[in-house]
Amino acid sequence: MSAILLLGANGQVGWECRRSLSLLGPVDARTRAEAGGDLTQPDAVVTHIRATRPAVVVNAAAYTAVDKAESDTDTARLVNATAVGAMAEACRDVGALLVHYSTDYVFSGEGDGPWAVDAPTAPLNAYGLTKWEGEEAVRASGCQHLIFRTCWVYAARGGNFAKTMLRLAGERDALSVVADQYGAPTGADLIADVTAHAIVQALRDGDSGTYHLAATGVTSWHAYARFAIAHARAVGWSVKVADDAIAAVTTDAFPTPARRPGNSRLDTSGLSSRFGLTLPDWQLGVARMIDELPVPA
Numbered sequence: 001m002s003a004i005l006l007l008g009a010n011g012q013v014g015w016e017c018r019r020s021l022s023l024l025g026p027v028d029a030r031t032r033a034e035a036g037g038d039l040t041q042p043d044a045v046v047t048h049i050r051a052t053r054p055a056v057v058v059n060a061a062a063y064t065a066v067d068k069a070e071s072d073t074d075t076a077r078l079v080n081a082t083a084v085g086a087m088a089e090a091c092r093d094v095g096a097l098l099v100h101y102s103t104d105y106v107f108s109g110e111g112d113g114p115w116a117v118d119a120p121t122a123p124l125n126a127y128g129l130t131k132w133e134g135e136e137a138v139r140a141s142g143c144q145h146l147i148f149r150t151c152w153v154y155a156a157r158g159g160n161f162a163k164t165m166l167r168l169a170g171e172r173d174a175l176s177v178v179a180d181q182y183g184a185p186t187g188a189d190l191i192a193d194v195t196a197h198a199i200v201q202a203l204r205d206g207d208s209g210t211y212h213l214a215a216t217g218v219t220s221w222h223a224y225a226r227f228a229i230a231h232a233r234a235v236g237w238s239v240k241v242a243d244d245a246i247a248a249v250t251t252d253a254f255p256t257p258a259r260r261p262g263n264s265r266l267d268t269s270g271l272s273s274r275f276g277l278t279l280p281d282w283q284l285g286v287a288r289m290i291d292e293l294p295v296p297a
Contacts, residue, residue, distance in 0.1 A: 003028050004199075005054040005096075007037055007045070007087075008061030012155035013101060016192035017060055024196060028052060032061065039063075039083040040075065049090040056199055057091050058099040059084065062131070066105075067257040069127040080130035085137030092143035097202055099195055102210075104151040104183065106132040109261020112182070116267045117149075117210055125258035135210070146202055147210040148191065148271075151264040155188035156289045161221070162228040163293070169229045169241045170296065179222035179248035183264030186214045187285040198275050211274065212266035215282035222248045224286070231287050236295045 004021050008014040009029035021027045030037030036048025039061050049057060063069060063079040084100060091098040105128030106121045123129040138145050154160035162185075168175055194213055202208075219227070226246055233239045251260060268279055 003052065003054045004056045004058060005052065006030065006058045006060065011060055012153060012158060012188040013191050014060035015157055016188045017058055017195060020192040020196040024199060039079040042083040042086040045083060046086050046090045049087060050094060053094045054096050056097045057087060059087065060101060066127045070257040073126045076126055076130045081133035081137055084134035085141065088138045088141035088143045092141050098138060098143050098145045100138050100145060100147050102135050102147055102149045103131050104149060104264040104266055105261060109263050111263050114265040114267035117212055117270055124261060127258060145208045146198055148213040149266060150186050150191055150213045151266055152183040152185045153188055154185055156292050162286055165225040165228050166232050169239045172241055174245040175241055176247045176249045176253060177222040177225045178251055178254060179220045180250050181260055181262050182218055182220050184214045184217055184282045185224055185286055190215060190285060194277065201275055211271040212268045213271055214266045214268055215285055216279050217282045218265055219282060227283060228286060228290060231290050235291060
């Protein structure tokens with residue numbers, strides 16, 4: 001295979017894609033600091049694609065500051081939509097497959113069932129709207145593409161919700177965690193591995209599509225925190241907070257500039273069926289991530 005261009009190579013998903021994509025061929029891993037890797041400079045990204053003519057472009061870069069996007073919508077749109085549309089057109093022109101990641105935030109966040117891929121979209125904040133606009137730009141470009149919507153992404157590298165809860169659990173006697181938002185914690189390593197697997201089949205079959213990619217099962221942030229803390233305690237972490245001192249609260253206890261979806265559940269049946277995959281339960285990935293962390297002295 002010709003080279004794979006990976007954008008956002010230092011992010012959670014991008015870092016894991018460096019590993020998974022290396023099995024498919026040479027990876028041109030670009031960070032924001034490198035030429036052709038900064039999505040606030042769409043023309044430079046397009047120039048790099050046209051000059052290098054990769055077989056696959058994996059866009060793991062995005063504007064993900066959900067609250068900041070409410071007041072910085074122009075930059076969020078530039079990165080999440082304008083640049084994505086430009087790279088999609090460049091991929092069409094050079095015959096490259098484009099892999100792009102999106103989010104459950106394209107939906108309204110209402111209800112209590114998993115969102116089907118073809119469910120009506122209704123973003124409830126600026127971040128979700130710009131991600132939806134990016135999706136539409138990819139589909140309208142005519143390039144071969146895979147769009148993966150995911151949710152509640154975490155990685156062992158860098159910060160994440162579980163790590164924050166473990167730190168606080170070692171410092172405080174009580175915690176309050178939101179219990180009326182539901183989804184499936186999904187590891188960046190899982191996303192990267194599925195991406196590599198799907199690329200092989202998409203290149204072979206020449207098809208395009210939008211898919212939901214998430215771990216199986218469902219939980220709330222509150223139950224997620226309790227699981228992470230209990231598992232850490234079981235493997236030797238010093239935990240100060242008692243299980244019954246982790247209070248369940250509603251979303252309005254933590255006001256934020258951007259509205260958060262109450263329902264981030266995603267129906268992944270289309271992905272499993274198309275690519276012959278069995279997606280693991282969310283608890284397996286979270287436990288593995290905690291097991292790999294050094295136990296604090």
